Amino acid sequence: MGSPATGASTWRLLVVTVIILTALAVLPRFVEIYQTQLLTYGLVFAIAALGFNLLLGYTGLLSFGHSAYFGAGAYAVAFIVRDLGVQSMELCILGGLAATILIAALFGFVCVRHTRIFFGILTLALSQVLWSLAFKFFWVTGGTDGIRVASAKLTLYGGLINFAGPGAFQRFVYAYYYYVLALFAVSTVIMWVIVHSPFGKALQAIRDNEVRARFVGISVQRYRWIAFMISGAFTGLAGILWVPLNGLTTPDILYWPFSGEIVFMSVLGGFRTFTGPIVGAVVFNYLKTYAVASTEYWQLLLGLVLVILVMALPTGIVGTVARMTSKLRGRI
Amino acid sequence: MTIFIIQILNSFFYAAVLFLIAAGLSLIYGVMRIVNLAHGTLYALGAYVSAWVVGSALGHAVSGTLGLAGLLLLLPIGAVVVAAVGAVIEPTLLRPLYRRPEEYHLLVTFGLLMIMEDVIKFLFGPTPLTAGLIMDRMGSLPIGLLIYPTYNLVVIATGFFAAIGLWWFIYRTRFGVILRATSQDRRMASALGINVGRVYIQAFAIGCFMAGLGGAIVVPAQAAVLGIGIEVLVLAFVVVVVGGLGSLEGALVGALIVSFVRTAGIQFFPEIELAVLYLIATAVLLVRPTGLFGRA
Numbered sequence: 366m367g368s369p370a371t372g373a374s375t376w377r378l379l380v381v382t383v384i385i386l387t388a389l390a391v392l393p394r395f396v397e398i399y400q401t402q403l404l405t406y407g408l409v410f411a412i413a414a415l416g417f418n419l420l421l422g423y424t425g426l427l428s429f430g431h432s433a434y435f436g437a438g439a440y441a442v443a444f445i446v447r448d449l450g451v452q453s454m455e456l457c458i459l460g461g462l463a464a465t466i467l468i469a470a471l472f473g474f475v476c477v478r479h480t481r482i483f484f485g486i487l488t489l490a491l492s493q494v495l496w497s498l499a500f501k502f503f504w505v506t507g508g509t510d511g512i513r514v515a516s517a518k519l520t521l522y523g524g525l526i527n528f529a530g531p532g533a534f535q536r537f538v539y540a541y542y543y544y545v546l547a548l549f550a551v552s553t554v555i556m557w558v559i560v561h562s563p564f565g566k567a568l569q570a571i572r573d574n575e576v577r578a579r580f581v582g583i584s585v586q587r588y589r590w591i592a593f594m595i596s597g598a599f600t601g602l603a604g605i606l607w608v609p610l611n612g613l614t615t616p617d618i619l620y621w622p623f624s625g626e627i628v629f630m631s632v633l634g635g636f637r638t639f640t641g642p643i644v645g646a647v648v649f650n651y652l653k654t655y656a657v658a659s660t661e662y663w664q665l666l667l668g669l670v671l672v673i674l675v676m677a678l679p680t681g682i683v684g685t686v687a688r689m690t691s692k693l694r695g696r697i
Numbered sequence: 698m699t700i701f702i703i704q705i706l707n708s709f710f711y712a713a714v715l716f717l718i719a720a721g722l723s724l725i726y727g728v729m730r731i732v733n734l735a736h737g738t739l740y741a742l743g744a745y746v747s748a749w750v751v752g753s754a755l756g757h758a759v760s761g762t763l764g765l766a767g768l769l770l771l772l773p774i775g776a777v778v779v780a781a782v783g784a785v786i787e788p789t790l791l792r793p794l795y796r797r798p799e800e801y802h803l804l805v806t807f808g809l810l811m812i813m814e815d816v817i818k819f820l821f822g823p824t825p826l827t828a829g830l831i832m833d834r835m836g837s838l839p840i841g842l843l844i845y846p847t848y849n850l851v852v853i854a855t856g857f858f859a860a861i862g863l864w865w866f867i868y869r870t871r872f873g874v875i876l877r878a879t880s881q882d883r884r885m886a887s888a889l890g891i892n893v894g895r896v897y898i899q900a901f902a903i904g905c906f907m908a909g910l911g912g913a914i915v916v917p918a919q920a921a922v923l924g925i926g927i928e929v930l931v932l933a934f935v936v937v938v939v940g941g942l943g944s945l946e947g948a949l950v951g952a953l954i955v956s957f958v959r960t961a962g963i964q965f966f967p968e969i970e971l972a973v974l975y976l977i978a979t980a981v982l983l984v985r986p987t988g989l990f991g992r993a
Binding site for chain 1: 819968
């Protein structure tokens with residue numbers, strides 16, 4: 366993470382990225398439609414975890430309330446589609462992002478006054494405010510029934526692609542996969558630029574030593590606040606993209622165990638690396654889907670994975686793989 | 698007027714249960730600096746075990762041999778079982794973590810929460826368990842023109858005596874002195890010859906016992922269902938944040954504030970009843986980060 370990007374490593378990074386993106390782009394031709402759908406979910410969660418990790422990995426703040434921003438994005442889209450009759454997904458994204466950033470700005474303003482455990486509790490308490498509102502104001506939010514957002518009503522790319530007529534579901538799955546993939550690629554690039562910009566370096570300085578960062582002249586609270594908003598916006602985008610895929614938004618995505626799942630994803634992949642949360646989110650999605658499908662006690666399974674992970678592999682998948690490859694290389 | 702008295706009694710009932718949970722949470726944080734996300738699930742475990750014990754006892758005992766007093770005495774078994782579970786969890790799962798950042802404490806206890814939720818589902822099945830028979834047998838008391846279940850008064854009394862007992866235990870016994878010394882300076886306590894590892898197990902077990910007792914006494918009044926632990930944890934957080942993490946007095950005052958606000962909320966503004974509680978916690982954290990009774 367810390368090493369300066371030299372010419373050679375930038376090239377290698379670019380090549381690897383192109384290969385991965387190409388592989389992701391051609392994948393739907395070779396797998397079943399269900400797998401494509403599953404991977405879309407994985408990419409959506411990857412955006413969420415990417416945003417979350419700007420706070421945990423780069424700013425050193427553990428939020429236990431990121432369900433708030435995921436849910437805010439999701440509910441904003443549901444309201445926009447249901448109450449304003451908007452069909453264009455692009456307008457939904459704009460509206461949803463505006464709503465999420467507003468809430469993240471408000472909550473962030475409060476939360477960045479604290480660090481460590483109090484930051485975690487504050488973010489959790491505030492996210493539960495939103496949950497309780499979505500839960501209780503059932504005549505607005507549908508309560509536990511949630512709000513249905515039919516994918517057939519939406520259009521992509523400013524109305525170029527719509528989903529009316531026969532075979533709509535299949536067309537939606539494929540079109541939406543590429544839509545999410547494109548936004549995922551854009552989000553990843555933006556996040557990469559952010560964490561490698563002077564702003565990103567300042568966040569890392571704050572993470573490593575707050576007092577010194579302040580001495581250097583960084584206004585710590587304001588930087589944390591901005592990071593909080595960016596983080597919320599990314600997670601909000603994930604919530605926005607998740608709604609048409611899921612077809613329904615319920616208070617579950619605002620409830621605090623969902624925040625725990627976002628934390629889980631980042632730790633699974635390794636929050637000390639840039640790619641960790643992405644890998645973690647995709648893997649977590651597969652893990653959870655298959656655990657739920659194969660046993661009634663999937664929570665037990667995931668809980669065991671989490672405990673073992675923290676005890677034995679605190680650097681996550683990416684960190685462990687990196688360590689193993691460098692060991693292998695050293696031997697050769 | 699009668700309604701008013703009943704609402705106050707309801708608040709005390711609720712405060713008693715919340716205090717038991719929050720005091721355990723606070724004690725564990727105070728001594729070990731661990732925020733236990735699985736604490737609510739320990740409460741749920743206590744409720745399930747007690748309901749199961751009472752239910753099986755009723756099923757197996759010859760009718761009439763098991764009096765009301767016998768059933769009441771069976772209830773605390775849930776708390777003892779939870780304490781035993783805690784005594785196993787602390788040395789195996791938590792001890793390796795004390796030297797690591799707080800993030801890992803949250804993660805491991807979150808994993809523990811997931812595991813225990815499913816263990817409860819595995820052991821007791823997905824159907825709710827209740828010990829409502831105890832409540833029925835105890836009957837009710839007339840208050841004005843209305844009646845009030847006698848059992849609720851037992852719960853209030855339990856909460857009251859638990860508060861006094863815990864206070865006496867921590868401030869008036871030798872073990873309490875050792876506990877407070879360990880919480881203030883772990884290394885100094887260790888240098889003075891205190892077996893810190895044992896104190897940690899005992900403190901964690903006591904905290905778990907409190908949570909389990911909360912579950913045990915609530916189960917005759919409310920059924921144990923899946924997910925009650927997750928729900929109650931956030932409320933316990935509100936209590937300890939308002940009162941101050943690690944403070945016993947804080948847990949008591951916080952529990953009273955939360956339950957009175959909640960009772961009033963359900964009566965007057967039911968839609969935002971929960972939101973108000975979380976906002977109160979936020980406000981307290983902003984104005985007094987250490988809570989009303991917390992130390993810096």
